[in-house]
Amino acid sequence: QVQLVESGGGLVQPGGSLRLSCAASGGIFSINAMGWYRQAPGKQREFVAAISSGGGTNYRDSVKGRFTISRDNAKNTVYLQMNSLKPEDTAVYYCNVVGGPIAYWGKGTQVTVSS
Numbered sequence: 745q746v747q748l749v750e751s752g753g754g755l756v757q758p759g760g761s762l763r764l765s766c767a768a769s770g771g772i773f774s775i776n777a778m779g780w781y782r783q784a785p786g787k788q789r790e791f792v793a794a795i796s797s798g799g800g801t802n803y804r805d806s807v808k809g810r811f812t813i814s815r816d817n818a819k820n821t822v823y824l825q826m827n828s829l830k831p832e833d834t835a836v837y838y839c840n841v842v843g844g845p846i847a848y849w850g851k852g853t854q855v856t857v858s859s
Contacts, residue, residue, distance in 0.1 A: 746843075748850035749766065749850065750850045752765050754854075756855075756856070756857055757857070757859050764823065764826070764839075767820065768841050772846075776843065777797070778822035778842070779794030779795065779839075779841075780813065780840065782833075782836065782838065783838070784832075789838065793807065795814065810828045831857045832857075833855060833857050834855060834856050836852040836853065837852060838850055
């Protein structure tokens with residue numbers, strides 16, 4: 745059974761940093777893209793960042809220069825380093841892993857940016 749386990753969320757002050765991790769297990773066949781989405785209260789889920797199997801990256805404009813996505817293929821793990829966090833980054837962050845034709849989702853981890 746495929747599982748995506750996210751960790752690293754929490755409460756941080758504006759300007760602070762957090763590092764999210766997502767470990768995939770259960771035998772996902774041929775992992776392609778790995779990424780992160782987020783959903784704030786009352787809003788739709790939105791794309792944050794993604795990284796291809798070859799290491800190519802893509803970010804939403806509002807996080808460029810502040811967030812960095814990376815992956816460890818040997819561990820089937822994707823990371824999101826978030827710096828200079830802003831209150832508008834507050835959301836539940838979801839891990840997304842694409843294996844073959846199937847997209848898998850984690851259960852989410854809460855990130856709250858507040859003073």
